Amino acid sequence: QVQLVESGGGLVQAGGFLRPSCAAFGFGDDYLSLGWFRQAPGKEREGVSYVCVSDGSTYYADSVKGRFTISGDNAYNTVYLQMKRLKPEDTAVYYCAHKVNCDPSALIDAWGQGTQVTVSS
Secondary structure: OOEEEEEOOEEEEOOOOEOOEEEEEOOOOOOOEEEEEEEOOOOOOEEEEEEEOOOOOEEEOOOOOOOEEEEEOOOOOEEEEEEOOOOHHHOEEEEEEEEOOOOOOOOEEEEOOOEEEEEEO
């Protein structure tokens, strides 16, 4: 019943732009934090960006600060990850996730299926 659905990945050249989206269904008012993770081949999953639903505060990994922006509607039923000046190192599967609190290290209790982002040099 609870579902996160990502879309909007793709193949772009270095320096390009993508804005994948994550639609959240079935949470009602009982969700706290939504965000994006990514996993590149052979590498550990990395937290990219999160937003705290209660106050709108955001977190960004150092590797994407100044290039990525998380946004959404008023209730964050849909969130977006605006990715500018993409680099080949950004290539990964990007996953939307729900966390149980607003701390960067919070447990994750729901995952989307992922959307592929590929950046060519």
